[in-house]
Amino acid sequence: MGRKTYESIGKALPNRENLVLTRDLNYSLADAKVVHDKAEVLEIARDKQVYITGGAEIYRLFLKDADALVVTHVEAHCGGDTIFPELDWQNWRLVKREDGVRDEKNELDYWYGWYEKKAHA
Numbered sequence: 001m002g003r004k005t006y007e008s009i010g011k012a013l014p015n016r017e018n019l020v021l022t023r024d025l026n027y028s029l030a031d032a033k034v035v036h037d038k039a040e041v042l043e044i045a046r047d048k049q050v051y052i053t054g055g056a057e058i059y060r061l062f063l064k065d066a067d068a069l070v071v072t073h074v075e076a077h078c079g080g081d082t083i084f085p086e087l088d089w090q091n092w093r094l095v096k097r098e099d100g101v102r103d104e105k106n107e108l109d110y111w112y113g114w115y116e117k118k119a120h121a
């Protein structure tokens with residue numbers, strides 16, 4: 001994840017190794033490994049399944065390397081200043097979907113989609 005996403009969460013995601021990207025060579029974290037460029041991430045990630053968890057800058061940086069997407073689709077129109085990069089959905093095949101549960105914490109309809117990149121893409 002990017003440094004801004006880490007700071008918006010305020011801590012590492014539990015039960016997994018977390019990598020946080022920043023250009024600041026003095027940045028350090030107690031609960032995550034700090035890395036400084038894409039090549040370093042790819043080296044650490046070799047032979048491992050890695051999830052890119054955003055935000056927008058980091059999605060943009062890695063999108064062309066991804067072979068699968070896990071997307072939460074929220075059925076709402078909303079504004080914002082941080083936007084997932086443009087995606088050509090023709091290049092992705094939906095292989096599984098699951099409806100989200102509406103409750104007091106999640107008042108909007110939403111669903112999870114798992115996508116694989118098509119062979120030609």
Ligand SMILES: NC(=O)c1ccc[n+]([C@@H]2O[C@H](COP(=O)([O-])OP(=O)(O)OC[C@H]3O[C@@H](n4cnc5c(N)ncnc54)[C@H](OP(=O)(O)O)[C@@H]3O)[C@@H](O)[C@H]2O)c1
Nearest residue numbers: 002003004005008021022023024036037054055056057058
């Ligand atoms: N809805 C979702 O699924 C989702 C997921 C994740 C995040 N978010 C939200 O997205 C927002 C943050 O997104 P964002 O796009 O503003 O920031 P971001 O992608 O989280 O982080 C950007 C930072 O990453 C570092 N970085 C970017 N490219 C780099 C590179 N090539 N090499 C080294 N470091 C690099 C820089 O850190 P330095 O400035 O420290 O150098 C940059 O400022 C937050 O509000 C978060 O809550 C939403």
